[in-house]
Amino acid sequence: MKKRVLALCLASFFSVNAFALVPPGNDVTTKPDLYYLTNAQAIDSLALLPPPPAVGSIAFLNDQAMYEQGRLLRNTSAGSWRQRMPTSARAA
Numbered sequence: 001m002k003k004r005v006l007a008l009c010l011a012s013f014f015s016v017n018a019f020a021l022v023p024p025g026n027d028v029t030t031k032p033d034l035y036y037l038t039n040a041q042a043i044d045s046l047a048l049l050p051p052p053p054a055v056g057s058i059a060f061l062n063d064q065a066m067y068e069q070g071r072l073l074r075n076t077s078a079g080s081w082r083q084r085m086p087t088s089a090r091a092a
Contacts, residue, residue, distance in 0.1 A: 027038045053059035
């Protein structure tokens with residue numbers, strides 16, 4: 001029980017700090033050499049993405065089939081593009 005409480009406290013501490021890293025006043029009005037939009041003009045990417053399909057729906061089954069099709073290609077020449085990349089270009 002104590003471990004769970006400690007883990008929850010640590011997780012909430014780090015998540016609160018993550019939101020505090022970008023002050024809301026940083027935009028084109030305060031730093032025009034760094035930003036080109038105001039905070040009100042920033043794009044809300046969550047509004048652009050649709051919600052995930054309901055489990056068991058046709059769209060969900062289609063997503064699952066596309067994932068499986070891609071997963072089956074991982075160990076083939078089409079799916080092992082990472083092996084052909086130069087070492088300097090690979091992300092860690």
